[in-house]
Amino acid sequence: MFRTVILAAAESSRVARIVEGAPISRAVVRRFVAGNGTDDALRAARELVAQGLQVSLDHLGEDTVTPDQAAATKDEYLHLLKALADAGLTPAGEVSLKLSALGQVFDEELAYEHAHAICAGAAAAGTTVTLDMEDHETTDQTLDVLTRLRADFPATGAVLQAYLRRTEADCRELATPGSRVRLCKGAYAEPESVAFQSAVEVDKSYVRCLNILMSGPGYAMVATHDPRLIAIAEDRAKWFDRGPEEFEFQMLYGVRPDEQLRLAGNGYTVRSYVPYGTQWYAYLMRRLAERPANLAFFLRALKSRN
Numbered sequence: 001m002f003r004t005v006i007l008a009a010a011e012s013s014r015v016a017r018i019v020e021g022a023p024i025s026r027a028v029v030r031r032f033v034a035g036n037g038t039d040d041a042l043r044a045a046r047e048l049v050a051q052g053l054q055v056s057l058d059h060l061g062e063d064t065v066t067p068d069q070a071a072a073t074k075d076e077y078l079h080l081l082k083a084l085a086d087a088g089l090t091p092a093g094e095v096s097l098k099l100s101a102l103g104q105v106f107d108e109e110l111a112y113e114h115a116h117a118i119c120a121g122a123a124a125a126g127t128t129v130t131l132d133m134e135d136h137e138t139t140d141q142t143l144d145v146l147t148r149l150r151a152d153f154p155a156t157g158a159v160l161q162a163y164l165r166r167t168e169a170d171c172r173e174l175a176t177p178g179s180r181v182r183l184c185k186g187a188y189a190e191p192e193s194v195a196f197q198s199a200v201e202v203d204k205s206y207v208r209c210l211n212i213l214m215s216g217p218g219y220a221m222v223a224t225h226d227p228r229l230i231a232i233a234e235d236r237a238k239w240f241d242r243g244p245e246e247f248e249f250q251m252l253y254g255v256r257p258d259e260q261l262r263l264a265g266n267g268y269t270v271r272s273y274v275p276y277g278t279q280w281y282a283y284l285m286r287r288l289a290e291r292p293a294n295l296a297f298f299l300r301a302l303k304s305r306n
């Protein structure tokens, strides 16, 4: 119920205007978002890489409604990738991309063309792209674009969401040699017809999907903060004889930072997903929906400023 209400608010432009205009301390947003510009993203990446982590940078913005906005997003990614390479932050730094930010909503072909240009920019910078997964109505389109991108850039990463009933089959489909698949629980409000609703069912699905990815020939990217799932992934790595270079853990910037360092200290590859940009509202709301404690932190900060 709590999660549904917050996720509904994430899609409301009216609530967005209220929250964005509220006198929230920068610290609240900065806990989960690296900053507004490319320099902020680079600074965060530099700090995390110096601590032994890898990063995936995400330029925030998922309400792209014009070709100009889509082109501006593509240009920002190309600029970021060049800056990452110039700063010596590749291949430790890669980028994550939402097709909605490239115009998927109004022109799928345009989004594909921009994503293709970004993959080319990543290849020139010596790194890779992972295509984020959004709500279930875009899953097929996103996987189609992924297939087309992989024809030219085989290392392009996919994201699959364990809460979707279809995901076990998608894992089988994508667990192929050279394939990079990020497995996460899923962050959107989805109907029962397509998605498991209870936490237990989602966790069970996550483990089934993890088994497929960890036993298959592809590269698994285990994206979760859940201690039980992390322990199960460590167990499966031993069971399926996967060395630390054959899979990685991924967590969000600002979430369980000590755990990120602990796992890296134990020899695992750990990638921190670092969002930046001015359009932080929907991203922040999804983080609040995941954890009541995050919401309490947010409300306390709002109150202290009022």
Ligand SMILES: Cc1cc2nc3c(=O)[nH]c(=O)nc-3n(C[C@H](O)[C@H](O)[C@H](O)COP(=O)(O)OP(=O)(O)OC[C@H]3O[C@@H](n4cnc5c(N)ncnc54)[C@H](O)[C@@H]3O)c2cc1C
Pocket (backbone or CB within 6 Å): 131, 132, 133, 134, 159, 161, 184, 185, 186, 187, 188, 223, 224, 225, 226, 227, 250, 251, 252, 255, 256, 272, 273, 290, 291
């Ligand atoms: C790298 C990365 C990329 C992602 N990409 C996508 C994507 O493309 N599409 C998409 O839909 N979703 C994406 N997500 C979000 C994901 O789907 C989940 O919504 C999010 O990760 C929360 O799920 P969880 O697995 O961490 O478990 P949750 O069920 O949120 O938490 C499980 C347990 O983890 C621990 N925990 C969680 N947060 C904290 C915290 N702040 N402090 C301490 N302990 C905590 C607690 O013990 C909690 O009970 C991504 C997540 C990550 C990490």
